[in-house]
Amino acid sequence: MIKVTLKDGSVKEYEAGTTVMQVAESISAGLARVALAAEIDGEVKELSTVLDKDCSLNLLTFDSEGGKHAFRHTASHVMAQAVKRLYPNAKLAIGPAIDNGFYYDFEIDKTFTSEDLEKIEKEMEKIVKEDLPLERYTLPRAEAIKFMEEKGEPYKVELIRDLPEDATISFYKQGDFTDLCAGPHVPSTGKIKAFKLTQIAGAYWRGNEKNKMLQRIYGTAFAKKNELEEYLAMIEEAKKRDHNKIGRELDYFTTVDYIGQGLPILMPKGAKVIQILQRFVEDEEERRGYLLTKTPFMAKRELYKISGHWDHYRDGMFVMGDPKSFEDPNAEIFALRPMTCPFQFQVYLAHLRSYRDLPMRFNETSTLFRNESSGEMHGLIRVRQFTISEGHLACMPEQLEEEFAGCVNLALFMLKAVGLDGDVSYRFSKWDPNDKKKYIGTEEQWNEVQGRMREILNDLKIPYTEADGEAAFYGPKLDIQIKNVFGKEDTLITVQIDFLLAEKYGMVYVDRDGQKKYPYVIHRTSIGCYERTLALLIEKYAGALPIWLAPVQVKLLPIIDKQHGYAKKVCDKLQSYGLRVETDLRNEKIGYKIREAQMEKVPYMLVIGDKEMENGQVAVRSRKEGDLGPMPLDKFIEKITEEVRNRVL
């Protein structure tokens, strides 16, 4: 007999050799029906797993991450089986479960179309109906390779060859289809009742652009039909908030073909929001001891050579002049700046610094130029010219923690002010010890500074995840990540510790002992790039920006032209309080004016008719709450200025 400890802590005894499924059945038929996989001593396994020793057991349904994962992973096998039935010469690559679904990569000489997806879905439905059991078995390495060679699956052969010598090589068979796979899977294809293939995309084999591009089919799957429908509806809703669509509709920005890709035009409304944010950021930074700088937008290549940027990132820079002269060491070559660091370092270098000067904090509203590849541009999120709330701090080792914490706190303050604090995640971006060429500095240096950064992050109690290979070439980063409406993640804010560039640029301070020493440099942004931040704010609020950021805060709507004089007085008074006001003097009905103001997402509409004119009132309509009725103008001013002051979201 073996002892099985269940999730609720209860311990049950079973014969050795009992399967997980039998345990589930012994608990309840209902549980056995919805169980998809099981966590055995912390490892996710399938329900057919035989229990032969004491263990802890947690049965997983679709509501758990492990359950979802097994379910969607099985859905990807069902899709691959359908593709193989319809297109036998398709070669299988990989097909994992991902965040909201699954994909499978194929090599095939035809191009998949949306009609093909429908056909594949139909075939998948058949496979689900056939309710094929998934059977796991293992093969020794040589046999596994032979098996996949005979099947004509070169990608699978490559995957097996790359497995460690002692790896267990497992296969899953469902009817006429067998795939190399570590599992786990749900018991049979009949479980996958609600699924949808969502898109076709190209993807490089093993994520390397030097490899062949395969065709990837994305899909999603749910335990219930209505959950799938809800999910698809949610995706559609999210797309309606796409900043690229409403940002243009609401006149925040536009693009012009002959200006070029990744070079958006900020319209008056977009420019206004960015101006408000910039002033807010610069004022707050000044309060926190930052010194504002303004440095040139371009420099001779020598400046970038010192840092290593010229060698690391020349392809991504806009270098001016004849490319043939770039290799001529005597030519004078200028390049637009892709980052601010070496420019702002010159401010530090202008004087010999003492330990008494440190920490020094420099900020700059800095416009940068990066020659992003053509496929990378996206609305305002990824562009070729952007303006970042940039800053660099120089400090002594014993000041590092406090200064880093200060930067993080400033970033969190900004996020809270714009209401994005609940939408971000934190990533501790480290170097890739297996790809040292990409970085400068030694392994010892990296280990030391990453160790310090981890301590600081832990002290700050930031819930971060760690990522190898995401560091800057000169140091580790805390990246504050955010997802756009398509679920794609981007870095909004970053705080980086740099222990290498000070030395390259000869930045020193004279310490108490009279010795010249290199300071730590923190590269940081407080609210990120204004264009990107604006984009995410538009998506977060579906265009209805918080009142303190709204480009137009109040719209005055006189009912007939008799009230235009009073409207002008109201407008002047509101503007004298620093409020952003527009007046709609057109000869249109009030319902029409309200509809337009509402669609423009103006926070407050003030309807002005005879009654208001006579009583010194305004009839207030909120974009959120609708008609609030008339109130004295002074009372409205009190209300709105307080909301602006408190940055009500």
Added chain:
RNA sequence: GCCAACUUGGCUCAGUCGGUAGAGCAGCGCAUUCGUAAUGCGCAGGUCGCCGGUUCGAAUCCGGCAGUUGGCUCCA
């Protein structure tokens, strides 16, 4: 850069088998002076993204380029 889809008046979109472009909204004019999400009538507006090819004839078919979108790769 790679894979794919898309590009028709300011915007959203129609446009069958290739026969020479149509609607709604916006704009302009006139009438209407109106109380919380669209007043009526009229007018104007397009070498169908650009370049080339096939054809008697191209928005429609083919090729190239540009831009937009999703994905991959990249992101100092």
